[in-house]
Amino acid sequence: MTDKTLTLNDASKLTGVSTVTLRRRIKEGRLDVEPRKNNKAEIRVTSQGLIKAGFTLQDEIMSTATALLADRESEISNLREQLGETQARLVALERQNSAIEARFEQVKEDYQLTLNAVRESLALASQNSQRLIIDQPSKPRWKWLKKAK
DSSP, X not given: OOOOEEEHHHHHHHHTSOHHHHHXXXXXXXXXXXXXXXTTSOOEEEHHHHHHTTOOOHHXXXXXXXXXXXXXXXXXXXXXXXXXHXXXXXXXXXXXXXXXXXXXXXXXXXXXXXXXXXXXXXXXXXHHHHHHHHHSOSHHHHHHHHHHO
């Protein structure tokens, strides 16, 4: 910051303290003033003198706050971009999940149909095997075997 001279009113606005506080610091010798041409001239202080006296200048606070705000805004922007990307991935995953669920339901239906068909086949096979055993006596088979020898 350049070293510029300020009136007490300007210094008060710049530091955020009252002119009474500035006058008290001048009287205590903790704040240096520029030499006056006469007693009626305004009291002037330098910005470097204010800093040496322990005051924080509002310009510096504002520039620091502005820099922090710009950093936060860029972080917010980056987070918004990441949120958008995450939401897009979530939508894609939900679509995949829906497709997988639909395929699962189709496979489940096919499985049930196959299971029912197998049960029916087993039932028919069981009925037919019982008929074969009951309908065909074993004696003629033995006779046929004896004739073949």
